[in-house]
Amino acid sequence: MRLRIEQRQEPSAQMRIAAPVIATALTFLAGSVLFAALGYDPLATLHAFFVAPINSINGLSEWLLKASPLILIACGLAVGFRANIWNIGAEGQLIIGAIAACGVGLFYPNPESPLLIPLMFLAGAGAGMAWAAIPAFLRARMNTNEILVTLMLTYIATLLLSFLVHGPWRDPAGFNYPQTALLPAAAMFEPFDYSYRLNPSIFITAVAVVIMWLFTDRSFLGYKMSVSGAAPLAARYAGFRESSAVWTGLLAGGAAAGIAGMAEVAGPLGQLSPQISPGYGFAAIIVAFIGRLNAFGIVLGGLLMSLLFLGGETVQMTLGLPAALTRIFQGILLFFLLAADFFIYYRLRLPEHA
Amino acid sequence: MDLFVAIFTGTIIAATPLIFAALGELVVEKSGVLNLGLEGMMLMGAAFAFWAVIAGLPMPVAIAAGALAGAATSLLFGALALTFLTNQYAAGLALAIFGSGVSAFLGRGFGSTPIDALKRVHVPFLSDIPVVGPMFFRFDPMVYLAIAMFGLITWFLYRTKGGLILRTIGESPETSHAIGYPVIRIRYLAVLFGGLMAGLAGAYLSVAYTPLWVENMTAGKGWISLALVVFATWRPLRVLIGAWLFGGMTILQLQGQALGIAVPSELLSALPYLATIIVLVIISQNRQLLTLHFPASLAKPFRAAS
Numbered sequence: 136m137r138l139r140i141e142q143r144q145e146p147s148a149q150m151r152i153a154a155p156v157i158a159t160a161l162t163f164l165a166g167s168v169l170f171a172a173l174g175y176d177p178l179a180t181l182h183a184f185f186v187a188p189i190n191s192i193n194g195l196s197e198w199l200l201k202a203s204p205l206i207l208i209a210c211g212l213a214v215g216f217r218a219n220i221w222n223i224g225a226e227g228q229l230i231i232g233a234i235a236a237c238g239v240g241l242f243y244p245n246p247e248s249p250l251l252i253p254l255m256f257l258a259g260a261g262a263g264m265a266w267a268a269i270p271a272f273l274r275a276r277m278n279t280n281e282i283l284v285t286l287m288l289t290y291i292a293t294l295l296l297s298f299l300v301h302g303p304w305r306d307p308a309g310f311n312y313p314q315t316a317l318l319p320a321a322a323m324f325e326p327f328d329y330s331y332r333l334n335p336s337i338f339i340t341a342v343a344v345v346i347m348w349l350f351t352d353r354s355f356l357g358y359k360m361s362v363s364g365a366a367p368l369a370a371r372y373a374g375f376r377e378s379s380a381v382w383t384g385l386l387a388g389g390a391a392a393g394i395a396g397m398a399e400v401a402g403p404l405g406q407l408s409p410q411i412s413p414g415y416g417f418a419a420i421i422v423a424f425i426g427r428l429n430a431f432g433i434v435l436g437g438l439l440m441s442l443l444f445l446g447g448e449t450v451q452m453t454l455g456l457p458a459a460l461t462r463i464f465q466g467i468l469l470f471f472l473l474a475a476d477f478f479i480y481y482r483l484r485l486p487e488h489a
Numbered sequence: 490m491d492l493f494v495a496i497f498t499g500t501i502i503a504a505t506p507l508i509f510a511a512l513g514e515l516v517v518e519k520s521g522v523l524n525l526g527l528e529g530m531m532l533m534g535a536a537f538a539f540w541a542v543i544a545g546l547p548m549p550v551a552i553a554a555g556a557l558a559g560a561a562t563s564l565l566f567g568a569l570a571l572t573f574l575t576n577q578y579a580a581g582l583a584l585a586i587f588g589s590g591v592s593a594f595l596g597r598g599f600g601s602t603p604i605d606a607l608k609r610v611h612v613p614f615l616s617d618i619p620v621v622g623p624m625f626f627r628f629d630p631m632v633y634l635a636i637a638m639f640g641l642i643t644w645f646l647y648r649t650k651g652g653l654i655l656r657t658i659g660e661s662p663e664t665s666h667a668i669g670y671p672v673i674r675i676r677y678l679a680v681l682f683g684g685l686m687a688g689l690a691g692a693y694l695s696v697a698y699t700p701l702w703v704e705n706m707t708a709g710k711g712w713i714s715l716a717l718v719v720f721a722t723w724r725p726l727r728v729l730i731g732a733w734l735f736g737g738m739t740i741l742q743l744q745g746q747a748l749g750i751a752v753p754s755e756l757l758s759a760l761p762y763l764a765t766i767i768v769l770v771i772i773s774q775n776r777q778l779l780t781l782h783f784p785a786s787l788a789k790p791f792r793a794a795s
Contacts, residue, residue: 221578273766279773282525282578283716287762290709294762298755417586424579459593459704466529466587470565473575473583480574
């Protein structure tokens with residue numbers, strides 16, 4: 136007897152919601168198997184990975200702190216993904232945003248100016264957008280694949296950051312460490328409570344989520360972009376210009392990533408070093424997908440992904456497991472999610488004549 | 490003259506991993522499937538080959554282990570893209586992230602000591618010819634294997650019935666299915682072959698090129714290989730030429746760094762990535778050339794109607 140795959144009459148609404156939940160559950164299951172195979176008690180390790188990190192106020196603060204950039208970037212990226220614009224270089228846009236914001240913070244003539252934070256915000260957003268404008272221009276005007284260009288620009292951004300912190304921007308009083316001087320206090324978000332690191336930049340993310348929701352669900356441009364993504368020919372027939380979708384999609388992602396970079400440097404980091412992001416830009420792609428490219432889903436996806444980062448760090452410290460586990464979990468989660476999506480459109484049927 | 494020979498041989502060697510990965514991807518894309526996960530498959534190949542070497546296995550076995558690791562990883566992508574009909578872009582990205590994670594996980598026990606690199610062979614008599622000998626006849630066997638794979642793939646794609654079927658499927662899976670070709674099975678084979686080649690590319694990096702394990706040691710070579718396939722407008726000979734061009738660029742910037750040219754090393758290191766962008770832009774201007782050999786069904790999920 137063989138199971139038969141059958142196309143559903145129409146996509147299943149229940150499966151659309153259930154798929155991320157199933158994928159998450161399967162990821163936990165795969166995680167337990169992996170831990171058991173490595174010789175660790177699966178339940179205790181899962182606890183150490185997913186519960187212990189957020190078992191305290193500090194843990195909760197760290198959870199939100201890491202979720203914030205993920206959600207912010209995913210919101211920006213989802214705008215493009217809806218129109219099939221594949222910006223996978225958010226990591227580079229984040230780095231450029233952080234560089235620009237840190238530059239303003241370090242070199243603005245008055246280090247106590249209350250204008251510093253707003254200026255850094257604009258610098259971060261502007262730099263992220265400028266970095267994303269390169270692939271946007273090349274795709275819209277030069278017909279060049281944006282996947283590869285955004286990715287190549289990420290490598291270049293990483294090298295630029297390395298150049299700056301090893302060279303011209305290195306802190307002269309920093310014992311030759313490759314890092315910039317610390318930002319002045321006025322250039323940093325003040326934490327809610329000095330015992331924890333969570334700071335008001337999460338409100339930026341909250342605003343971004345609302346804007347993203349308004350844009351995708353309530354605006355005509357958002358609608359046009361979804362049409363371009365779902366049915367390019369129909370979009371062209373209706374007179375929607377592809378180039379406007381390209382520009383909107385990439386600039387939204389660039390701005391979001393640049394702002395996230397600014398919030399990192401003006402928040403938990405306080406300075407630039409060669410490694411400023413644990414891969415938020417790449418993980419945000421997964422967050423956007425887990426979140427079904429919609430605002431509410433992205434918030435949940437970001438919280439889940441943040442927990443993966445946090446859990447990876449925790450088991451590295453407590454159990455000596457490598458941090459690479461985080462990336463493995465990210466990959467597995469995306470695998471399961473994509474596979475679970477299949478059942479939105481198809482179902483398994485027992486053959487009638489068994 | 491010595492410098493010229495050094496640059497020439499360096500170019501050929503630096504191009505070898507790109508040739509493996511890009512030619513494999515070419516076959517995959519010719520069947521109408523886009524696997525963006527080259528980086529992940531290469532890292533798996535690199536990790537397993539390195540692992541086999543430090544476990545004391547002979548070099549050919551280690552390289553085969555790398556190739557098989559790449560192929561096994563590609564099956565994950567195949568299952569998602571071909572059986573579960575997922576978005577191929579997303580499935581490829583997931584593979585890239587997953588492969589980098591798993592390889593880093595495996596590699597934590599490898600230590601940082603270099604291994605004995607794959608030995609170069611001196612082709613008898615020929616390698617003794619002045620200039621020509623050192624230029625062409627003193628490479629390690631995988632350099633020659635890469636060239637042989639180029640010949641094999643060109644022959645297969647354009648001179649055999651199997652190649653014709655593969656290309657037909659890439660153009661129109663619906664028609665091919667109607668004629669009676671097993672579209673999904675052939676696409677699986679293409680994806681597996683692509684994984685095998687990416688695994689070889691990774692193995693070359695870790696046991697011959699750098700003979701060292703470094704986390705994420707591919708440093709974007711998988712993505713550059715993807716760009717090469719576009720650059721080559723889906724033709725094998727152009728893949729070869731493109732890979733040599735990039736190999737040359739890598740070597741020139743390394744030579745530049747070694748000579749201590751008064752340019753920051755990061756800027757020089759950025760050159761290959763910058764060049765990739767420029768080359769993509771140039772090639773994208775000729776839309777006719779791009780569409781001529783472009784597999785019409787690329788990245789579109791296919792499921793047999795009946």
